[in-house]
Amino acid sequence: MSENNDINSIDPNNISQQELHGYLLSAVAPRPICFASTVDKDGNVNLSPFSYFNLFSVNPPIMIFSPSRRGRDNTTKHTLENVLEVKETVINIVNYDMVEQMSLSSTEYEEGVNEFVKAGFTQVPSDKVKPPRVGEAPVAFECVVDRVIALGDGPGAGNLVLAKVVQIHVKKSYLDADGNLDTPKLDLVARMGGNWYCRANGDALFEIPKPIRTKGIGVDMLSESVRNSSVLTGNNLGRLGNLEQLPTKESISRIAEHHEVKTILEGTMNSLVIHKLAQKWLEEGKTEDALALLHL
Amino acid sequence: MSENNDINSIDPNNISQQELHGYLLSAVAPRPICFASTVDKDGNVNLSPFSYFNLFSVNPPIMIFSPSRRGRDNTTKHTLENVLEVKETVINIVNYDMVEQMSLSSTEYEEGVNEFVKAGFTQVPSDKVKPPRVGEAPVAFECVVDRVIALGDGPGAGNLVLAKVVQIHVKKSYLDADGNLDTPKLDLVARMGGNWYCRANGDALFEIPKPIRTKGIGVDMLSESVRNSSVLTGNNLGRLGNLEQLPTKESISRIAEHHEVKTILEGTMNSLVIHKLAQKWLEEGKTEDALALLHL
Numbered sequence: 266m267s268e269n270n271d272i273n274s275i276d277p278n279n280i281s282q283q284e285l286h287g288y289l290l291s292a293v294a295p296r297p298i299c300f301a302s303t304v305d306k307d308g309n310v311n312l313s314p315f316s317y318f319n320l321f322s323v324n325p326p327i328m329i330f331s332p333s334r335r336g337r338d339n340t341t342k343h344t345l346e347n348v349l350e351v352k353e354t355v356i357n358i359v360n361y362d363m364v365e366q367m368s369l370s371s372t373e374y375e376e377g378v379n380e381f382v383k384a385g386f387t388q389v390p391s392d393k394v395k396p397p398r399v400g401e402a403p404v405a406f407e408c409v410v411d412r413v414i415a416l417g418d419g420p421g422a423g424n425l426v427l428a429k430v431v432q433i434h435v436k437k438s439y440l441d442a443d444g445n446l447d448t449p450k451l452d453l454v455a456r457m458g459g460n461w462y463c464r465a466n467g468d469a470l471f472e473i474p475k476p477i478r479t480k481g482i483g484v485d486m487l488s489e490s491v492r493n494s495s496v497l498t499g500n501n502l503g504r505l506g507n508l509e510q511l512p513t514k515e516s517i518s519r520i521a522e523h524h525e526v527k528t529i530l531e532g533t534m535n536s537l538v539i540h541k542l543a544q545k546w547l548e549e550g551k552t553e554d555a556l557a558l559l560h561l
Numbered sequence: 562m563s564e565n566n567d568i569n570s571i572d573p574n575n576i577s578q579q580e581l582h583g584y585l586l587s588a589v590a591p592r593p594i595c596f597a598s599t600v601d602k603d604g605n606v607n608l609s610p611f612s613y614f615n616l617f618s619v620n621p622p623i624m625i626f627s628p629s630r631r632g633r634d635n636t637t638k639h640t641l642e643n644v645l646e647v648k649e650t651v652i653n654i655v656n657y658d659m660v661e662q663m664s665l666s667s668t669e670y671e672e673g674v675n676e677f678v679k680a681g682f683t684q685v686p687s688d689k690v691k692p693p694r695v696g697e698a699p700v701a702f703e704c705v706v707d708r709v710i711a712l713g714d715g716p717g718a719g720n721l722v723l724a725k726v727v728q729i730h731v732k733k734s735y736l737d738a739d740g741n742l743d744t745p746k747l748d749l750v751a752r753m754g755g756n757w758y759c760r761a762n763g764d765a766l767f768e769i770p771k772p773i774r775t776k777g778i779g780v781d782m783l784s785e786s787v788r789n790s791s792v793l794t795g796n797n798l799g800r801l802g803n804l805e806q807l808p809t810k811e812s813i814s815r816i817a818e819h820h821e822v823k824t825i826l827e828g829t830m831n832s833l834v835i836h837k838l839a840q841k842w843l844e845e846g847k848t849e850d851a852l853a854l855l856h857l
Contacts, residue, residue, distance in 0.1 A: 273736075274688060275729040277622050286619045288729055291742035292654045292700040293616040293624065295591040295751045295761050319615045320589040321627045322712040322719025323582050326573050328589065329625070329721075331617045358588045365769060365799030366780065372772045372803075385780030385788060385798050392570060401795065404588040416618040416723075423618025425625075427712075433571040433584055440569075446587035448757045455591045455751065457761060460768040461744045465591050465753060469765030472756040473661060476668045484662065484681030492681060499697065502681050503661030507668075 282336060282421055291458025295465075298456060299330040300357040300367055302381075302396040303347035310388065310397060311343045312380035314359065314371050316456035317423060326430040327411065328356055331423040339420040343376055345413070348426055352410040353394035356428060357402035361452045361464050366401075393432045403439045403451055407432035481507035491559050496540035501547050505556050512557035520557040530561075578632060578717055587754025591761075594752060595626040596653040596663055598677075598692040599643035606684065606693060607639045608676035610655065610667050612752035613719060622726040623707065624652055627719040635716040639672055641709070644722050648706040649690035652724060653698035657748045657760050662697075689728045699735045699747055703728035777803035787855050792836035797843050801852050808853035816853040826857075 277285050299318035303311050317331035332345040348354055359367050363386075370384035381388045387400030391407050398405040408428035416423040441447040452466045463469070484492060484506035491497060491505070512520075520526055529538050539558060546555040573581050595614035599607050613627035628641040644650055655663050659682075666680035677684045683696030687703045694701040704724035712719040737743040748762045759765070780788060780802035787793060787801070808816075816822055825834050835854060842851040 271733050273731045273733060275731065277726055277729060282620055285622060287741055288700070288731065289616050289619060289622060289726075291744055291747065292702075292731075293593050293614075294744070294747075294749055295593060295759060296615055297589050297592055317615055317617045318589075319592055319613055320585050321613045321625070321721060322629060322717065323585060323632065324578055324715050324717035325713050326581060326585060327712050327719060329617070333618060336619065362795055363799075365796040365803070367799070368769045369772060369777050369780070369799045369803050372775070372777055374776070382781045383777070383779035383802070385783075385795070385802065404584070406588075416623050417621055419620050421618065421620035423623060425617060430573055430585075433573060435569045435571065435584065435588075437567050437569060445583055446754060448587055448590070448753050448755060451587065451590075453590055453753075455759075455761075457744050457749075457766065458742060459744060460770055462767050462769060463591065463751075463759065463761040464765050464767060465751075465759040467764065469760050469763070470753070471758050471760060473664045473758060474756055476665060479668070480670070481665050481668055481679070483679035484665070485678045487681075499658055499681070500661040503659075503663070503665045506679070506681065507661070507665050 286336065286421070287458065294457040295455030295463040296457075298359045298367070298454065299328070300359050300370075300399060300402065301330060301344055302355045302357065302398065303344050303353070304351050304396045305343075305347050306350045308395070309377050310379045310381060311347055312370050312384070312386065312399070313342065313344050314367050315344070328406065328408065328428050328430065329425050330356070330428070331416075331425055333424065334418075334420055334422045336421045341424075345424050345426070348410045349413060351395055353396055354408050354410060354426070354428055355391055355394065355396045355398045356406040356408055357399040358404040359454055360403050361454050361466070363399075363401050364454050364462065391432070398434060403436050404446070405434040406430045407434075476507055479507070479509055481509060482511060486511065488559070490536060491540075494540050496537060496544055498544075501544055504547055504552055505559070508552060508556055512553065512560050516553065516557040517560050520554060521561055526558060526561070582632065582717070583754065590753040591751030591759040592753075594655045594663070594750065595624070596655050596666075596695060596698065597626060597640055598651045598653065598694065599640050599649070600647050600692050601639075601643050602646045604691070605673050606675045606677060607643055608666050608680070608682065608695070609638065609640050610663050611640070624702065624704065624724050624726065625721050626652070626724070627712075627721055629720065630714075630716055630718045632717045637720075641720050641722070644706045645709060647691055649692055650704050650706060650722070650724055651687055651690065651692045651694045652702040652704055653695040654700040655750055656699050657750050657762070659695075659697050660750050660758065687728070694730060699732050700742070701730040702726045703730075772803055775803070775805055777805060778807060782807065784855070786832060787836075790836045792833060792840055794840075797840055800843055800848055801855070804848060804852055808849065808856050812849065812853040813856050816850060817857055822854060822857070
């Protein structure tokens with residue numbers, strides 16, 4: 266481990282697998298939860314949560330989750346054995362109202378124990394695949410398993426299960442007026458490091474408009490005093506850099522006439538005071554005015 | 562689309578790719594953010610965020626992200642072209658303080674434009690790979706690209722970039738007293754559907770102890786009146802089912818002597834009142850007492 270004042274730089278080969286696991290799980294988060302139901306060749310049902318999971322493609326619609334080999338004894342999980350026997354799964358999405366039952370279902374019960382029963386979930390027959398879906402889930406994806414890719418054969422090795430969506434179930438109560446899934450209503454949960462979970466609702470949710478159709482001027486186009494401001498944060502600079510043009514002479518003149526600005530200009534000119542006012546305007550969503558103010 | 566009272570069941574082939582995209586992105590969330598820096602064969606640097614991303618294996622330590630083909634014109638992204646030319650990347654982790662600059666960097670600037678400069682991030686040389694890391698990131702993973710797997714060749718097709726971690730950089734200010742990454746301090750952000758983000762801090766964070774060493778009795782072992790309670794929630798049942806044994810006669814007798822319980826028992830016996838008291842105790846963390854109360 267090399268060190269400088271404020272950074273630990275670590276070669277993963279020089280720490281224990283447990284330490285490595287801790288860094289990886291805490292840093293790569295929040296992780297969405299795949300609550301996967303599967304069946305073995307005799308039709309025995311298994312239900313288990315995985316947080317090595319995400320969407321990876323829309324066309325074809327492919328999600329991937331990884332039932333890893335256990336770190337302590339290198340054994341494999343029932344879910345992996347099942348998808349190798351019957352190449353189907355239902356990926357159920359988990360929200361806050363289900364989280365403690367979901368956690369209970371991750372208990373390592375014996376083979377053949379149905380976690381739907383142990384965790385008290387409703388087993389609903391699927392339309393196109395053999396594994397049932399979770400009746401309580403706000404959204405469920407019936408999937409066929411496209412392929413399984415082993416990333417290694419030692420303890421802690423991942424096994425990528427590439428699952429192609431063939432049917433989608435959405436509870437109407439989670440749709441907005443336009444028929445789209447409503448993020449605040451969904452109240453989804455995600456896994457973090459340690460025993461931590463994250464709940465995506467209330468103040469945890471915030472919006473940033475996507476800069477896909479726009480092309481911001483960039484932080485590099487702001488003046489040096491603005492870029493090196495002791496007041497303006499990185500988020501403030503990011504928002505200013507997202508504007509599509511520098512302020513016109515007209516908008517700068519207009520801002521110079523603003524009553525708060527006039528008061529500042531009549532006193533001892535102080536960039537700190539100007540920056541603080543610009544920051545207040547940024548927080549109020551007056552981004553163009555803030556940029557003009559910084560160009561006085 | 563088939564419907565029953567409260568569920569929309571949808572065949573993904575029967576809706577537009579845009580509608581499908583909307584369902585998938587809103588349901589599979591919160592998604593962690595891979596802020597990937599790459600270089601082309603001439604050393605030009607690119608920095609771009611991806612939310613089709615997660616950890617998938619600890620041994621070997623492998624993360625996967627997907628720079629998809631664009632839905633509107635089927636073109637590929639500079640990041641994909643770069644990792645095919647120079648098989649290395651740095652996966653920088655994003656927290657709240659960086660989120661607006663990160664969003665700005667997702668602007669589609671021309672090839673050769675360095676998003677470190679446009680977004681105002683500090684370019685720090687890596688130890689083992691050519692792409693630089695983001696100085697502002699709380700954690701950064703230097704990776705070699707193990708392989709790239711195309712999931713299709715049409716618009717919206719994913720491209721799995723399997724990245725093996727070869728060096729880890731952790732800012733000391735995000736470590737706790739034991740040297741572990743501190744989840745509340747990290748203040749990570751994740752992508753949701755639409756323009757939504759989720760911030761993993763404050764009240765959004767909660768803990769559930771992992772049931773790995775324990776084997777809960779299961780919700781199926783609770784009495785029918787408890788399982789069908791109009792008061793107790795699924796989370797209440799999940800927590801009760803996580804206890805390792807049913808209450809003993811002694812603990813039930815002790816609970817019967819509890820002053821609040823005695824008051825209830827002296828009045829008209831009402832399971833609703835008992836369930837409400839059990840719920841209150843569950844919220845206070847007195848799980849065993851709540852289970853004994855429900856067995857009076």
